[in-house]
Structure formats: C-alpha cells, structure tokens
Amino acid sequence: GQNIDQPTEMTATEGAIVQINCTYQTSGFNGLFWYQQHAGEAPTFLSYNVLDGLEEKGRFSSFLSRSKGYSYLLLKELQMKDSASYLCAVRVAGGYNKLIFGAGTRLAVHP
Amino acid sequence: NAGVMQNPRHLVRRRGQEARLRCSPMKGHSHVYWYRQLPEEGLKFMVYLQKENIIDESGMPKERFSAEFPKEGPSILRIQQVVRGDSAAYFCASSPPRQGNYGYTFGSGTRLTVV
Numbered sequence: 001g002q003n004i005d006q007p008t009e010m011t012a013t014e015g016a017i018v019q020i021n022c023t024y025q026t027s028g029f030n031g032l033f034w035y036q037q038h039a040g041e042a043p044t045f046l047s048y049n050v051l052d053g054l055e056e057k058g059r060f061s062s063f064l065s066r067s068k069g070y071s072y073l074l075l076k077e078l079q080m081k082d083s084a085s086y087l088c089a090v091r092v093a094g095g096y097n098k099l100i101f102g103a104g105t106r107l108a109v110h111p
Numbered sequence: 112n113a114g115v116m117q118n119p120r121h122l123v124r125r126r127g128q129e130a131r132l133r134c135s136p137m138k139g140h141s142h143v144y145w146y147r148q149l150p151e152e153g154l155k156f157m158v159y160l161q162k163e164n165i166i167d168e169s170g171m172p173k174e175r176f177s178a179e180f181p182k183e184g185p186s187i188l189r190i191q192q193v194v195r196g197d198s199a200a201y202f203c204a205s206s207p208p209r210q211g212n213y214g215y216t217f218g219s220g221t222r223l224t225v226v
Binding site for chain 1: 152
C-alpha cells in the first residue's frame with residue numbers, strides 16, 4: 001500500500017523558519033518531491049530528493065532519509081506569500097513517472 | 112513554450128449530465144496524468160496515459176469515468192451521469208518520457224461543480 005503523512009496545518013511568523021515533515025511508506029521509492037499550491041491554483045514544483053541528504057535552493061531546503069522513510073521541507077525567512085499548501089509526493093518505482101501525494105500541509109504565515 | 116493547458120477552467124453540470132475535461136500537455140511531453148482534488152484534500156491519482164495507451168488507471172472509479180489520449184488532440188477525461196460527489200478540481204499534469212528531477216508540470220485545473 002501507499003501511505004504518505006504530513007501535518008494538516010501549521011502556523012508561523014513572518015521572518016521565522018518552519019519545518020514541514022513528511023513520512024512515507026510506499027511500495028517502492030524512486031524520488032521524493034515537494035510542491036507548493038496556493039489556494040485555487042495549480043501545484044508548482046519546489047524540490048526533489050532521491051539520495052539521502054539536504055538539497056538547498058534559496059530560502060527552501062529539503063531533506064531526505066530513505067532508511068527512515070522521512071523528509072522535511074525547510075522554509076527560511078518566511079514571507080506572507082509563503083502562505084500556501086505544501087504537498088509531499090513520492091515517485092513510486094516501476095519505470096514510469098507516477099507520483100503519489102500526501103494530503104498536504106496548509107501553512108499560514110502571520111505578521 | 113506554453114505550459115499544460117486545461118479547459119474549461121470552470122464547468123457547471125446538472126446531475127446526470129456528462130462532463131468533458133480537456134488537457135493539452137506541454138510541447139515535447141508525451142505522458143499525461145489526471146488527478147482529482149477535493150476541497151481541503153490532497154491530489155488523488157486517477158489515470159496515467161501515453162499517446163493512444165492507458166498505462167495505469169488504478170485510481171479511476173470503475174463506473175462513469177473514462178480517459179483517452181488520442182494520437183492527435185488533447186487528452187480527455189470524461190465523466191458520465193455526474194453526481195454531486197464528482198464536484199472537485201481536476202488537474203492534469205504532463206512529463207517527458209524519461210524520469211527527471213522535476214516530476215510533473217501541472218495545468219491550472221478544471222473546477223467541476225455539479226448542481
């Protein structure tokens with residue numbers, strides 16, 4: 001079976017740092033993705049991890065531990081525009097590009 | 112290079128009518144994926160298609176739902192005899208044949224409302 005867990009909601013203050021966790025149990029693993037989705041809009045790609053460790057991209061970083069089935073997305077210097085849902089997705093093995101998504105974490109950034 | 116194009120953006124149907132959702136992938140992308148998103152929920156995989164082939168339809172409801180990706184033209188997600196529970200946002204995504212480090216490119220979605 002496929003199971004991807006994320007917290008439902010988080011709140012943070014403008015300028016702060018927030019970490020959004022994701023745990024997964026899937027039949028096969030071939031990469032983990034984070035997407036951002038603003039209300040009423042399409043998801044947009046943020047980051048990709050396939051090997052253990054940290055990937056940094058500007059204010060956003062993503063970490064993966066395959067042995068623990070665990071990832072996190074780290075957002076630094078939070079801005080109001082970062083208020084959105086953050087979706088964790090696993091690409092299952094099998095030779096093609098199918099992604100299984102978690103339910104998403106709604107992040108509210110307050111002044 | 113246009114992104115993934117979905118239309119219509121909004122669609123209202125009465126119970127029992129048919130809904131047709133269209134998706135044109137990005138140029139160079141031959142793989143199309145359809146997802147459904149209920150309010151306040153995540154994206155649920157429905158079907159994965161390549162040109163003229165359904166590769167994985169494990170997320171499609173057994174009845175009333177069908178999908179195609181013909182040799183020419185957009186991919187179509189068809190819902191027959193819609194019911195209120197079909198109201199959702201339907202997102203299409205596309206990718207090139209090879210696996211990459213960016214996953215999908217999503218369209219803006221079609222928001223279906225059944226009244």
